[in-house]
Structure formats: structure tokens, C-alpha cells
């Protein structure tokens with residue numbers, strides 16, 4: 001006959017007393033059922049579904065933009081300097097255009113979301129930053145056609161340092177791969193640049209707020225400040241943002257006009 005030993009030297013964990021406890025007593029359960037109260041309400045489910053739909057829409061939008069961007073890579077690289085020097089082009093969201101990650105470290109976040117007092121602020125990898133990353137030898141490969149291809153995805157291991165990367169050529173549009181480069185160099189270069197983008201946005205907000213305070217103080221000193229307004233009303237952003245589609249069209253128009261002018265001569 002088998003004998004069952006019960007070890008009761010360790011107390012049974014008191015789940016119900018824990019602050020993060022989602023379990024309830026049977027009595028509570030019956031009362032809740034009677035009151036027709038669900039732990040997760042129908043409204044909560046609807047909100048979850050809507051958020052899921054938005055995520056899906058965003059993913060398919062990014063897929064379309066990804067294709068457009070790489071189809072126009074030659075045009076974009078031809079205007080590299082102009083893009084970096086024009087704020088509305090330089091600040092275009094580029095987070096979905098490059099993918100990286102590795103064992104142990106997981107996928108590299110090229111978009112960061114911050115919660116400030118319940119307001120979500122997204123800081124994404126900027127187009128000018130991606131172009132700068134592609135300026136480094138680590139993110140370039142010589143293509144068979146003779147042009148320089150740029151790396152758009154990489155993976156590897158921080159322990160062995162080995163990596164695998166794929167690059168796209170702006171000239172022949174062919175994808176090639178490379179496998180003998182340091183994973184750490186890919187990863188650290190990306191991290192450094194994403195960090196710089198976050199710093200750029202944060203410093204911009206600080207500068208704009210300082211300006212708002214100055215403007216408000218000036219108005220108060222001049223006796224113009226209204227008791228109805230506050231410093232917050234003096235805060236302004238950078239103005240209208242430019243999307244990738246608009247930038248590509250503007251660059252194409254510019255090249256078309258330049259060509260027309262050249263033909264006229």
C-alpha cells in the first residue's frame with residue numbers, strides 16, 4: 001500500500017491576500033454573477049478589439065510604406081544631403097524600415113512609447129538617422145552590380161558575435177546577404193542612434209517649453225497676460241509634419257523640373 005506524506009511545514013500560499021490577486025472566493029463569485037458583473041466587461045472587450053484593429057491597420061500601412069520606400073531607394077539616396085538638411089524630411093518616421101535583433105537581447109526597438117502623465121508620446125527612428133546609419137561601413141555591402149547596397153535587417157548573437165544580415169541595392173533593387181560581421185557593431189550603432197533621436201525630441205520639448213515660459217512672462221510684464229490663459233497656451237510644436245509619400249513626390253517633381261530645364265537649354 002502506498003503511503004502519502006503531507007508536508008505542511010511550508011504554509012499554503014495565501015493567494016487571496018496578495019495585492020495582485022485576481023482570484024476570488026466562491027461566495028464573491030456567486031454574488032458577482034448575481035449582479036451580472038463580469039471581470040472583463042463587454043466594453044473592455046470592444047476596446048481591446050478596436051485596439052487590435054488599429055494595430056493591424058498600422059501594420060498593413062507600414063508594409064505599404066516599406067515597399068514604396070525601397071522602390072524609391074535610389075531617389076532617396078540621391079537626395080540624402082537635402083533630406084538631412086530639411087527638418088520636415090529628416091524627421092519622417094523610419095522605424096519600420098530597418099529590423100534588428102538577436103538571441104538573449106530580443107528584437108531591437110526602433111520605436112519607443114513613453115507615458116507622460118497619461119499622455120503617450122511615440123519617439124521613432126528618424127529618416128535622417130537611418131540615412132546616417134547607412135553612411136557607416138558596417139551597414140553597407142558592395143552589390144554584384146557595382147553599386148553600394150544598404151543593410152535593412154540583421155540578427156545574431158551577442159555571445160558568439162556572429163551575425164546574418166540582408167541588404168538591398170538602390171540600383172538593381174536585388175537583395176543580398178552577408179554573414180561575417182560583428183553583431184555587436186550592428187546593435188550598438190543602432191542603439192546609439194536611437195538614443196540620439198530620443199534626446200533630440202526631449203531637448204526640443206524642453207526648448208519649446210522654455211520659450212513658452214519666456215513669452216508668457218513677457219506678456220505678464222507688459223500687462224497683457226489674461227487670467228484666462230496660462231503658459232501652456234504659449235507652447236507650440238514644430239508645425240505640420242511631412243509624410244513619406246509627400247516627400248517622395250516632391251523629390252520626383254524636383255528631378256522632373258530639373259530635367260525639363262536641362263532639355264530646354
Ligand SMILES: [Zn+2]
Nearest residue numbers: 143145169172
Ligand atoms: Zn545592385
